[in-house]
Amino acid sequence: MAGNAASRQGRAQAPQVQTTPGRPDAVHVAKYGNKKTTTADGVKFDSRAEARRWEYLCVQLRIGxxxxxxxxxxxxxxxxxxxxxxxxxxxxxxYIADFVYVEKGVDVIEDVKGVLTPEFKLKRHLMKALLGLEVRLTK
Structure with missing residues (x-):
């Protein structure tokens, strides 16, 4: 162990970005690489994929x-x-669904995911097992 500690001391460390919540000069990097986005109609989303899906669903809504x-x-x-x-x-x-809508008379619960987290997998499973509701996944 002492040998490992000694070798780490002599090794150059890569600079790290540190963030401090609430500080304006802080750099925040999202855990899964998502970027907060605002659509043309002013709606805010946690990711570009979610914003794109919203815009697509709005078109689907307008055309019926x-x-x-x-x-x-x-x-x-x-x-x-x-x-x-x-x-x-x-x-x-x-469980908070990204989008809920009716398509061809059927209620659709939809979530936009780039990364399937263990928490999402569990909650999706519980939605089906406890409430009998299927969550549609889109990327």
Whole structure:
């Protein structure tokens, strides 16, 4: 171990970008490379892919292919609970869909993902298992 520590001391370190929340000069790099985007109609999104999908769905809405287009719709998967040894209750576990709309008379729940995270996979599974709702994945 001492040999490893000594060899690390002599090695040049690559410069790292450090961020401080709330500081205007801080550089923020998104974990999965997404870039916050605002569409021409002023709607803000967490990624360019999500913004592009919104614009596409808006066209589909205008030409009548879909109806009742909504975004950021929350579904409660597990209710809030309070543990005996805790001061406060733990919040409910929710899945928030990027888009929800009706297509050919069928409700569609859709999520735009570049990276399938373990959390998304679990929540998608719970949506189907607990609520019987399928989440359509788009990239």
């Amino acid at each position: 292919e879909i109806s009742d287009l909504r975004r950021q719709v929350a579904y409660e998967l597990v209710p809030s609970v309070k543990f005996a040894d805790a001061n406060r209750a733990k919040p409910a576990i929710r």
